[in-house]
Amino acid sequence: xxxxxxxxxxxxxxxxxxxxxxxxxxxxxxxxxxxxxxxxxxxxxxxxxxxxxxxxxxxxxxxxxxxxxxxxxxxxxxxxxxxxxxxxxxxxxxxxxxxxxxxxxxxxxxxxxxxxxxxxxxxxxxxxxxxxxxxxxxxxxxxxxxxxxxxxxxxxxxxxxxxxxxxxxxxxxxxxxxxxxxxxxxxxxxxxxxxxxxxxxxxxxxxxxxxxxxxxxxxxxxxxxxxxxxxxxxxxxxxxxxxxxxxxxxxxxxxxxxxxxxxxxxxxxxxxxxxxxxxxxxxxxxxxxxxxxxxxxxxxxxxxxxxxxxxxxxxxxxxxxxxxxxxxxxxxxxxxx
Amino acid sequence: xxxxxxxxxxxxxxxxxxxxxxxxxxxxxxxxxxxxxxxxxxxxxxxxxxxxxxxxxxxxxxxxxxxxxxxxxxxxxxxxxxxxxxxxxxxxxxxxxxxxxxxxxxxxxxxxxxxxxxxxxxxxxxxxxxxxxxxxxxxxxxxxxxxxxxxxxxxxxxxxxxxxxxxxxxxxxxxxxxxxxxxxxxxxxxxxxxxxxxxxxxxxxxxxxxxxxxxxxxxxxxxxxxxxxxxxxxxxxxxxxxxxxxxxxxxxxxxxxxxxxxxxxxxxxxxxxxxxxxxxxxxxxxxxxxxxxxxxxxxxxxxxxxxxxxxxxxxxxxxxxxxxxxxxxxxxxxxxx
DNA sequence: CTCTGTTTTACCAGCGCTGTAACTTCACCG
DNA sequence: CGGTGAAGTTACAGCGCTGGTAAAACAGAG
Numbered sequence: 001x002x003x004x005x006x007x008x009x010x011x012x013x014x015x016x017x018x019x020x021x022x023x024x025x026x027x028x029x030x031x032x033x034x035x036x037x038x039x040x041x042x043x044x045x046x047x048x049x050x051x052x053x054x055x056x057x058x059x060x061x062x063x064x065x066x067x068x069x070x071x072x073x074x075x076x077x078x079x080x081x082x083x084x085x086x087x088x089x090x091x092x093x094x095x096x097x098x099x100x101x102x103x104x105x106x107x108x109x110x111x112x113x114x115x116x117x118x119x120x121x122x123x124x125x126x127x128x129x130x131x132x133x134x135x136x137x138x139x140x141x142x143x144x145x146x147x148x149x150x151x152x153x154x155x156x157x158x159x160x161x162x163x164x165x166x167x168x169x170x171x172x173x174x175x176x177x178x179x180x181x182x183x184x185x186x187x188x189x190x191x192x193x194x195x196x197x198x199x200x201x202x203x204x205x206x207x208x209x210x211x212x213x214x215x216x217x218x219x220x221x222x223x224x225x226x227x228x229x230x231x232x233x234x235x236x237x238x239x240x241x242x243x244x245x246x247x248x249x250x251x252x253x254x255x256x257x258x259x260x261x262x263x264x265x266x267x268x269x270x271x272x273x274x275x276x277x278x279x280x281x282x283x284x285x286x287x288x289x290x291x292x293x294x295x296x297x298x299x300x301x302x303x304x305x306x307x308x309x310x311x312x313x314x315x316x317x318x319x320x321x322x323x324x325x326x327x328x329x330x331x332x333x334x335x336x337x
Numbered sequence: 338x339x340x341x342x343x344x345x346x347x348x349x350x351x352x353x354x355x356x357x358x359x360x361x362x363x364x365x366x367x368x369x370x371x372x373x374x375x376x377x378x379x380x381x382x383x384x385x386x387x388x389x390x391x392x393x394x395x396x397x398x399x400x401x402x403x404x405x406x407x408x409x410x411x412x413x414x415x416x417x418x419x420x421x422x423x424x425x426x427x428x429x430x431x432x433x434x435x436x437x438x439x440x441x442x443x444x445x446x447x448x449x450x451x452x453x454x455x456x457x458x459x460x461x462x463x464x465x466x467x468x469x470x471x472x473x474x475x476x477x478x479x480x481x482x483x484x485x486x487x488x489x490x491x492x493x494x495x496x497x498x499x500x501x502x503x504x505x506x507x508x509x510x511x512x513x514x515x516x517x518x519x520x521x522x523x524x525x526x527x528x529x530x531x532x533x534x535x536x537x538x539x540x541x542x543x544x545x546x547x548x549x550x551x552x553x554x555x556x557x558x559x560x561x562x563x564x565x566x567x568x569x570x571x572x573x574x575x576x577x578x579x580x581x582x583x584x585x586x587x588x589x590x591x592x593x594x595x596x597x598x599x600x601x602x603x604x605x606x607x608x609x610x611x612x613x614x615x616x617x618x619x620x621x622x623x624x625x626x627x628x629x630x631x632x633x634x635x636x637x638x639x640x641x642x643x644x645x646x647x648x649x650x651x652x653x654x655x656x657x658x659x660x661x662x663x664x665x666x667x668x669x670x671x672x673x674x
Numbered sequence: 675c676t677c678t679g680t681t682t683t684a685c686c687a688g689c690g691c692t693g694t695a696a697c698t699t700c701a702c703c704g
Numbered sequence: 705c706g707g708t709g710a711a712g713t714t715a716c717a718g719c720g721c722t723g724g725t726a727a728a729a730c731a732g733a734g
Contacts, residue, residue, distance in 0.1 A: 390690025
């Protein structure tokens with residue numbers, strides 16, 4: 001089955017290439033009769049426009065890259081789904097790039113070694129500082145997702161992490177808990193995400209007149225239930241006493257539930273636990289998870305809005321947008337009364 | 338920052354475009370002095386090769402499409418991660434296409450309306466019959482994943498689902514369970530995946546001299562823990578009695594654990610439960626899940642092997658390959674003695 | 675039946691890159 | 705010291721498509 005070119009269709013229909021192109025793109029000023037004739041030729045020959053050719057000619061590919069750490073992290077999977085769905089709706093297709101939070105991979109994303117492949121990039125950085133992002137960035141339109149303070153020149157969409165963390169910490173404090181831990185930030189240099197959530201946690205404690213005790217901060221080796229369970233387990237076994245626990249994310253919370261259950265500690269009676277992200281599984285843990293839910297639909301949609309404007313030539317300063325979030329109250333940290 | 342073209346670099350270095358191209362691609366027969374001079378020009382101008390131009394000229398894009406139902410289904414996320422990682426290792430980048438198991442979307446995948454964008458497609462069909470796939474297929478190299486009998490002309494990689502289902506069913510039967518249910522196949526027309534797993538389930542029952550009782554088959558409205566929990570819950574509430582449960586996938590199993598726990602039914606003492614896929618969460622349910630683990634590394638790698646051969650021009654009949662799987666025994670259905 | 679104004683179609687020049695083939699240069703050998 | 709082949713470099717013709725613009729066709733008015 002030989003490749004059919006626009007040329008072939010044009011010859012077969014006895015018209016010019018441009019006319020065929022016009023028919024393919026539903027351009028105006030094509031008489032119905034002509035359209036019909038050309039369409040017949042297209043169908044007969046099984047013509048499929050070649051994306052590369054079009055891409056070269058128009059300077060656009062209809063491709064967007066989504067760069068994130070790891071799709072198997074449920075929140076990122078849900079984000080990918082959202083972005084993919086919305087991108088498709090807007091006529092774009094999605095290239096998936098996983099960085100594994102490695103700084104080299106992230107640099108590669110930002111300073112795209114190949115031009116012209118994607119029209120734009122949506123990037124959730126984990127390792128790179130905003131300063132470095134600003135420095136390395138190429139001329140491909142880019143929108144940043146996540147919690148870090150984005151560089152001034154770059155668009156950025158996020159939820160208000162500090163406020164959300166404050167809310168959830170206050171919620172647990174309202175249950176009368178006084179020794180509220182934080183679980184799941186990275187060992188060593190915490191990511192920006194962890195930092196802002198820790199800030200909100202601290203603020204929540206202060207609002208409740210609770211002391212901020214560094215010994216209640218439990219770092220985790222990785223973003224996984226396993227690592228979080230191990231970290232919390234070790235802390236508990238070496239004497240940590242808590243009655244509330246704010247987790248960096250739902251995976252950490254799930255790990256926490258496991259570690260607590262294994263030690264016969266009741267949730268929420270002995271320890272109230274909260275997660276973050278409201279992944280699908282959060283409704284199916286035992287007990288179910290109280291968590292922060294970002295409006296990922298708004299997140300994806302907003303990011304695409306900004307990106308499309310950039311693609312369409314907008315050159316202004318970076319826009320920094322906040323999308324809504326809400327506290328989802330479930331069994332692991334129920335309402336106060 | 339104006340776009341820098343190969344032409345510009347060539348002029349700047351005082352050489353021909355082709356020489357620059359040779360340097361960019363590390364072609365032999367370029368003198369070190371020349372290489373150095375050209376490289377200097379490249380760095381100085383900040384040249385980035387244009388993927389579209391190259392694509393048009395070579396007929397390749399270095400892009401692969403991965404088409405699956407939904408990345409938020411953990412197994413698919415893990416598959417996507419594997420395929421992405423291995424594809425990257427081979428110099429390809431991955432386009433993510435979600436079909437939501439819709440037959441229209443799947444048709445669109447198979448009969449690619451645009452040519453030249455991707456060099457090949459890895460496709461896990463959920464709705465299309467193999468016959469239809471064979472009929473619709475375009476001339477883009479394609480490799481099928483999953484359980485259905487693939488069309489003869491198309492490459493296909495899978496695990497032996499029937500055997501795996503037999504194994505897990507036998508495992509539960511070996512615990513002395515006699516009323517072993519199956520949970521999680523689609524209502525109405527079951528997918529090919531469900532069909533083959535049901536076949537193995539049935540065969541496992543027969544091997545254990547257990548009757549095959551259609552009332553033990555519990556269909557689910559969707560592939561989610563939620564739907565599975567609802568389905569099993571309803572069945573239990575209307576009198577279903579089981580002491581073993583083979584689930585179509587880990588999500589269904591997780592839903593089952595929830596439904597059983599809510600009714601005070603102990604796992605594995607009252608009901609032994611098995612999942613399928615060994616998603617990360619399977620180690621963190623309560624109790625942890627006995628499950629079937631496909632060798633996804635082998636799956637991804639094999640699929641890419643086949644696809645690359647097709648891309649490189651292989652035209653033979655479809656190869657149908659089996660990759661290993663194993664039974665992972667955890668708390669929800671422990672070993673027999 | 676001619677002229678003007680509008681709709682419809684055709685032509686041309688690239689978009690940025692690479693493959694082929696031809697050309698130049700150079701080292702080496704008889 | 706010319707001849708020979710290998711190494712290094714260049715010129716050129718597209719890959720398939722679209723945008724701008726020129727040309728043709730057509731309709732309506734005089």
